[in-house]
Amino acid sequence: MTTQTDILWTAPAARHAAANATKLLDWLAGQGLAFDDYDAMLAWSIDEPEVFWRQLWAYFDVIHDGEIKEVMSADPMPDTRWFTGTKLNYAEHVLRLEEAGDPARVMLHHSSELRPHATMSWGEVGSAVRKLATKLRAMGLGEGDCVAAYMPNIPEAVIAMLATTAIGATWSSAAPEFGAQTVIDRFGQIAPKLVFAANGYRYGGKDFDRTEDLAMILAALPEARDLVMLDYQPTAAKAPAFDGTIHTWDDMLSGAEVTREAFTYTRVASDHPLWVLFSSGTTGLPKPIVHGHHGIVVEHLKSAAVHFDLKPSDTLFFYSTTGWMMWNTLMWGPLMGASAVLYDGHPAFPEITSLFELAETTGATVFGTNPTFLQIVKQQGIVPKERFDLSALQSVMLVGSPATPEVFEWVYANVKSDLWVTSQSGGTEFCSGILAGAPIQPVRAGVIQSRGLATDAQAFSEAGEPLTDEVGELVIRKPMPSMPLFFWGDDGNARYRSSYFERFPGVWTHGDRVVFHEDGTCLVLGRSDATLNRFGVRIGSAEIYRTVDSFEGVKDSLIVCVEDGQGGYFMPLFLELAEGVALTDELIGAIRTTLRKDRSPRHVPDVILQAPEIPLTLTGKKMEVPVRKLLLGAAMADVASEGATRNPHALRWFADYAADWRETQSREEERA
Template identity: 35%
Template sequence: MIEQPSVVDSTILWQPNDTWINESNLKKFADKVGLSVQPYDRLHRWSIADPGAFWCHVWDFAQLVGEKGEVTYIPAKDGGMLGAKWFPEARLNLAENLLRGDGLRTVVYEATEHGVTRRVTLDDLRNLVAKAQTGLRALGVGQGDRVAGVTTNGVEGLVALLATSSLGAVFSSCSPDFGAKGIIDRIGQVQPKVFIASVNYVYNGKSFDITENIAAVCNELNSLNAIVTLSEAVELTQAKATGAKQLTWAELTKNDADEPTFTRMPFNSPQYILYTSGTTGLPKAIVHSVGGTLLQHVKEHQLHCDLKKGDVLSWYTNTAWMMYPWLVSGLASGAGILLYDGSPIPKDRVGILFDIAEEIGISHFGTSPKYLATLQKYGYQIGQKHQLPALRSVLSCGAPLMDEQYDWMYQTIKQDLFLASISGGTEIIGCFVMGSPVHPVRRGEISCKALGMAVDIVDERGASVIGKKGDLVCTEPFPSMPLTFWGHGGDERYFNAYFAERDGIWTHGDLAKQTINGSLVIYGRTDTTLNPGGVRIGTAEIYRVVEQIPEVKDSIVFGFPIENDEEIVLCVVTDNGQLDQAVAEQIRLDVRKKASPRHVPRRIFVVKEIPYTNNGKKVEGAARSTVRGEEVKNKASLANPQCLAEYARLSERSYF
């Protein structure tokens, strides 16, 4: 018999060896529940078929502190997703779980564009939280009260979050780089009792004074007992009408407290209020529970990201994005975290984030496709410039990770690397699909459905499909579902956002595909999906090709209606603000070849800027609405709304 040659799967870029698998948290978890870690699909099916047992085991595996109770899960009376109850007898506190462990270990690294500026041990952090807790309690903060922060990503902002949580209060945050209206549109909805604010920040070497913005925000907050500024005392003249006490962070924390106390709350007590960054009306103020947040995060960190005690987790984020509380929860797994404030690529130190990773031994490096694409265009060779022996995993979210970026990372960082593209949202303060330490990494694919998440891809009939594009849905309840949307009619608005399209099924709004390997591909948001000739096309499919063209620095694509169809419009940013006809034809040729003829842009324009949200996401909808002459209702969500003026005149210009 002639032995047949083995077939090599060229899509696999990394395969965990036996040591990786056997030492993984996921393998240890599977052993504890009496199941094999492979095949993973069987473990996943159990996690959604018996959700009470699964999430109870997650609580035990993560050794959460609190009273769990005897009952784990009560299904909704109608068998749907809304109305299910999790751990109805439990009482716990987020801060208590984040502040436990060896007090001598370093748990927080603070850094700026100049590098690491501060290292904080757990004992020091507990002491700082105790003082802030005492100060907040003196200002009248208690269970269920809201504390809002507009803070830089530093130690004081973290302490404010933890002190708020320790009291059983609700924390909501925004980033200082939002304008006054953007902050008011968010924080103004929840009317906090205490407002904690940075009055200045530095980005890309430039200092920004936002005292006037903060004063304007305070003037809209009728609920305030106090305004706390993180730096020196400033005169918030516009805020005087509120009658709120004004004090500095130093004054708030000037007391003798050295150990925090913790108010344990029911599992479904509000913990965070987060905001979407859409451009159609006020941002949705999404209320998340203390128990659902903590349980979801320890599951994702420990089982999917393989985060262990002593590891160091980083994620480039501001305090407005859901990845901020996700990062902070890394403390619950015994890991240290990096708080970085500044530009990810400052003009005089392109590799700052990897400089820091090398210095403090980051094990899990969280980033975005945009950041990686920028480094790639700079020609920055990470592995040649940095020694990164501690780095085990690179995690990416915020947009689909392109096929070529998978290749580039393995070529430029290191070969033995657990690379995971993850995807979920603010709405669930976590992920639907993730990587895992027991899965191979396949080019352009997200490795698996997250445990405990009944994810499926369905077509217009509602039928599950494999190998075809469809809507990403979730069909069973999970603990980190929102409690409600804050404000009048919150339950109804929540239902309309995720359950109106398919009764009893969460429709997330992503266009995706599941493969025969159990992996998934995300093509973009369904509200920006292109539909030329009636065929649904994800914008990520075009970006994947266009952004490999050397002359293209950035791009955005959207559909423009024409007769009973639509044509694809592509806008590109180039170094010199110009585009040769030859390059335009190369773009069309590459898109036709690497995507399909239907993906080929009908019109190509050169623009100066691409509209982004403050959280760094492209806003195709804002560009499309502007070109169509429609109002963009929530420009305050954009980091650079002024760039839309160019799109308003796009139809008057010549194109390629």
Template identity: 35%
Template sequence: MWQPDKHKIHDSLLYQFMVRVSEQHQYLFHDYHQLHRWSIDHSDAFWALVWDFCGIIGDKQLPIKFLPSKVASQTTVSLTNKDTQWFANSQLNFAENLLQPLLATHQHASTNTLQHEEKTKIRVEPTSLAIIFHCEGEDQFRQQLSWQQVYEQTSQIAQYLQSVGVTKGDVVAGYLPNIPQAIIAMLATTSLGAIWTSTSPDFGVDSVVERFGQTEPKVLFGANGYRYNGKIHNREENLAQILAKLPSVQHCVLIEHIRQTATQSKQPLAPLLPTVQQVEQTTWQRILKQNPPSNLSFTAVAFNDPLYILYSSGTTGKPKCIVHSVGGTLLNHLKEHQLHCDIKPGDNIFYFTTCGWMMWNWLVSGLASGTTLILYDGSPFYPNGEVLWHLAEQENVSLFGTSAKYLEALEKQGYQPNQLGVYPALRTLCSTGSVLAPEQFDYVYRAIKSNLQLSSISGGTDICGCFVIGNPLVPVYRGACQGPALAMDVQVYDPQGSAVIEQQGELVCCNSFPNQPIGFWRDHDGCRYHQAYWQTYPNTWHHGDFVMHHHHGGFTFFGRSDAVLNPGGVRIGTAEIYRQVNPLPEIVDSVVIGQQWQNDIRVVLFVQLQSEHALTDALKATLCQRIKQNCSPRHVPSVILTVNDIPRTKSGKLVELAVKEVVEHRPVNNIGALANPEALKEFADRVELQPDSKH
């Protein structure tokens, strides 16, 4: 679909990195495959070089990689990858590294500042823009913050957090939209060595309490509301209920997002939330007035100290609280940004995300590369599907990040961004969250931009990063992610645990990497963490994606392993069926499950139809014929039913398992994780009485 020319290859940071490796290790690389192999075979040298190449500020100490003695001395080494520790004697501060382009300009130093070993290459002017924020609404609200303003507000919020007793290891939470204050609160928190965790304000009270109740934050930042799809959603009552149910929270900072964006007024609201006995309340603006800007003092922490707590979707059980390390997160994000996405100083990068999705954490790390972050809060289709493309043109976006479902919806609604504007700065389009169908590859190159690196990326909350990702040195093949990330020994295993090529199987990672989670919060013996990722295959991370590894190096995804259909003992990826069903003009969305039926599994397809269409026998026949012809007879659904809505998580992911639980008359444990939980009710009792229509 696309191939980089020589100029793009030689101009890329990945190529420059390859040259650096060649110079330092006397090894001539001819292609990405050779570099990838070297990065696995010499992973300690690779990660040490990434540290230097990306200009990380910190005290880098040897050894780079080692096993704790209690593990290394055991006769069995089945857990060596899980227990490997990276940069165990090194120290750094996350916020200092995100702000280092400005600090380098000022040659800033404080008593707690750690110096990096090589002269920083990245510098920004204090008046240049660090964040540009757009908010949904007719008033076209736009806010911009310079690097100096971000630094000053971070220092003011950090002063407040110190004054209320926040120190290294404490948890600070955000119940916030994707707004600049969320980034600044995170920077202030991590500058003190404390831990940041967040959810988006579309989560209901119970869902927030279920998450923050486990991680016990001391301080909560909350917005009084948010905008979506032309409506204002007030959250003051939710905040009051959340505070009443979280005894750990001692202080709440209210951000008047709705009033500010509606009137562009910066005056604080009064009164605050209803009184909650144990909680002292204030507002963001009050903190800024009471604490003049000052020099930040960054608390040095260990490389493997906790930075973020992220949450699994929790649609089939209590959300897992996944703890990510300071150094592992920073080092991996810099690798992915600079080497794989070719993000450079001065680039404007955008990802459509919320604070409840790990792509927010991924996006904000872009500051460390000297970029400008473009934030958007609202619906991607309000007032219409042109909104994000006008933003991309107006702000000269160079990396545009979104979901596969957004691209599919954009095509179905007939939008052609290349007829809406010109995007000379746009070099990379990233897609994640679900499988990107081959037809969406066609759409991107036909309707958005032909000279563009389309990076279908996949990893997740589990590693706060990617296992497979794009890179600017190799072609893009239709329907496939470009290849494995550097220093990730990604393979596809068959049921016997053997690596296979051009055959569907389980995505695994066969080596250790710095951004492995520290573990799960309060999982003191590590048992739950081990069961989640390490118990399926010996010494191997089992990720739970059903994929195929191609000879050209790319990967095609077929859905989550736990949602794989198994009629007659044949494993079928759900994405294969969606690829045939969703492009039809009559279909809005669909979900497919396997239902226990007469000592076997039958395939049941639910479709959401356009309002002017009905599920006629002719449409059923068309669906079955497409699936049979383009997949196989085993893929053909035994039952096809209509529903009014398809349930998805708040980050837009299908919830096949939740639908299956409802159909099988089992409880769904965390309805609040869904964006549209009411949609599940329609699935109950719909399937059981339906005869098997497949012949």
């Protein structure tokens, strides 16, 4: 069995020499900042973040007006501001390489269940952005205005985002599969003046008309006076009922060309809102997280270059929707002069290998995916390297959930043996990474290679002391440029502070359980608020999933632990089984025995049950916290918005189970 100490890959000499991390080390040495290796550079960046970020600003030749007064202000988190005295624009950096080379180079690969694979060049994207931005300005939009989009992951969404941010307006997006109330919960907080929307989409071979939902959304957004409609779904209505002005996408892109020389990007200060991202919304209204141009530009340059090792010859492919932060990070490709892949549709339609097929078609060099997706591919006995030409592939990024040693091992055995396979972890709050790595570090099975550069991440004990080789709370002790500027409408940062700074004053508490090893590697064990607590001993749910998911026939699983208030605990394990697989006494016994043997007696659940389906958020995360709250007696309406749930019917089953379980508990207490 593969263990976390096993080294699965080290970069060949040629790749080590060509890595962006190596080039950064060489450049720093030329500035009089010589480091023996990556770990030494990492330690310096954490110890001296102000010096590091000033050097990075120069290394990437950030386009700006003004002079830097302070790289980072002396204000403590969350009030720290970056590169004060300067102004810059995010979209200008994404498109800066349009003129650096052949404008006919591919910038975007794109396909969907409605469109065959096609490409857009740098020249085509740049031209469309300038035309659209000029039209938006003519409509009176600019700094201080919010623009929202209800669109799928297609080039039009990227163009709309870049045009919006190019003029200094603030962007926000929601995926079209979000229900009306889910979108209202988000956009209703930011009052957009203009909305981009598609009339529908196709998912899993089924067509969806979103114009009725869009009408409800617009009715709840009284400040939205303009609607730009894209006729994307051919069987859907062309537009919803709307009291304002409806523009077609084609109209907004019509007219004379706007040359690069004639177009001016609106450069803004470091406290100016770039976009608003939203938390998952599993409980209460989603948090409207505001990022700035400066923080996103420098953090994304750092992550794209060092932690994804992207170069102009690369093609970056992540499956994402416009409602997930990974969509925003797809622009890491163009930031590095590389291309990005957009896909709108079901990731496993018409079959589970569709994403690998798209990776082959686009010549993807960097492929990002979720370990759960790979687990399903593995269970179906599929060997991608035998079915697809993945010769261009250089890196596999595992994000979204903890990756086990077995997933790492499977990728090397079944996808490609010479790969940089890296598990990384970040968050919507940063729209970037916290725990990352670089290809010049060795790949060890099932662990994250290191902290991100200039990221003072630690595991804290309950007393607020740093831990090594022990599980603790993931915290960040020093500011990062892409930390949120604020939450939209959050007067005095009250909600912001209570969300991240109450537990350890002055220290960001991220909400994950993590262990940092002596060698600098680390491992995320799951969310803190979903941590299993058996008789005072904390257990990460990821440990149990690693074991349970290895059983043939187990499609997915979910485990929670509920305290009874009297020192007792109830820890049920729910299994979603593959079609035709039954939950037999033999399977239950085998799971119990394996958990006891491979983990500990505390990892053995009190009961193992079959559920029709595991409830997931719209971004594919198991809804452990809402299920736990249901068992504690909360109403379904109070633990999660159905519109924020990918499969609401699954959560309703858990609500019914929780009600029956609590009734049984009450009867037993009465008899006692």
